Amino acid sequence: MSSCRLFGNDATDAIAAELRVFAYPILASALLVAGCSSDLGRSPPASMDGTEAVHIGRPRRANAPACGAISRGVSRLCQDPALGSVKDAGIVGRTAEYWWLCRAGECPRDDISYVGLDYGNFPFASVGEYFFAVVAPGYEDGGFRDGAPGNLSDRRASCVPGDLGQGDSVDDRTIVIAAFEPGVFTVFSPASAGTHDKSWMDSGFMSIALAPFDATPDGKYVLAICPSSASSRCDCAFEPFFVEPAQADAGASNPEAGTP
Numbered sequence: 215m216s217s218c219r220l221f222g223n224d225a226t227d228a229i230a231a232e233l234r235v236f237a238y239p240i241l242a243s244a245l246l247v248a249g250c251s252s253d254l255g256r257s258p259p260a261s262m263d264g265t266e267a268v269h270i271g272r273p274r275r276a277n278a279p280a281c282g283a284i285s286r287g288v289s290r291l292c293q294d295p296a297l298g299s300v301k302d303a304g305i306v307g308r309t310a311e312y313w314w315l316c317r318a319g320e321c322p323r324d325d326i327s328y329v330g331l332d333y334g335n336f337p338f339a340s341v342g343e344y345f346f347a348v349v350a351p352g353y354e355d356g357g358f359r360d361g362a363p364g365n366l367s368d369r370r371a372s373c374v375p376g377d378l379g380q381g382d383s384v385d386d387r388t389i390v391i392a393a394f395e396p397g398v399f400t401v402f403s404p405a406s407a408g409t410h411d412k413s414w415m416d417s418g419f420m421s422i423a424l425a426p427f428d429a430t431p432d433g434k435y436v437l438a439i440c441p442s443s444a445s446s447r448c449d450c451a452f453e454p455f456f457v458e459p460a461q462a463d464a465g466a467s468n469p470e471a472g473t474p
Contacts, residue, residue: 292448296337300354300452304335306437309421310413324458327425331437333403334419336389337451343442344389348381348427350374351434351454354447358438360384366428366435376430386410388442389422433459 292298309330315322322328331346338344346367349357353364353374360383363372367387371379385408392405403412403420411423424437433456440450 294448297451298448300351300436300454303337303451303453305332305337305439305451305453306330306424306455307332307421309411309423310415311411313416314413325460326427326429326457327423329424329455329457330413330421331424331439332415332419332421333407334415334417336404337439338391338441341391341393344391344439345384345387345442346389346422346424346437346439347384347387348424349436349438350377350430351436354436354438354450354452356447358440358444358447358450366430367424367426376428378428381427382409429457429459431459433457 307330309328312322312328347358347360348366350364350366353362356362357364359365360368361370362368364374364377365372365381366374366377367381369379369381369383371377387408387410388406389404389408390406394401402418407420407422410425413421413423415421427435435455435457437453437455438450439452444450
């Protein structure tokens, strides 16, 4: 197969460019044809010999997971002002287990395993199915979906810092709200709350542990709660939270640290 550059060589390239600038399209076209004719029979360049793919733009690192674009805020106003934006709403707090340990004089250090969803401040009231996911800040636009970059609760890793894919499935994080039935379903807990650990707050409402989810290096997170039918961030409620990152043991890397 023969290849054809736009112009045959550097000299004809320069001449043709000048001719085009000074409005000589006929002569420039002739040089184009001549350049292509002189190129016939040449060996194709290495990138065109069928053994190497041609890439446009910056090359990607082999096997690099896709990261997606970081959200720059809500791209449009959501119909419901309570949804779509990241705001404090009292949904995220310490689990009841954390407070029990504190009362027993064994208050643990902050850890992602003691972060819970307070059902007393659940942002939706309609009967239906909902799910929650912890996402990396800036990935609210699509990170609430399982398998998306920035979803720290799922089983798929991405190049977002800390996203190792060590979470679980969306079924484990699905909350079902059923119609109120005295003696059967109460306002203090959903009809079903997935497989995560559950405890009861002093208020009487259920607390659902957010873990397991991947820890970020800076300890910053966003909780997303969405209907199962959610198609955009405008269907979801978001709340930011922070957990002090675990510090490496100072003596772990030096066995002789602290010895005389």
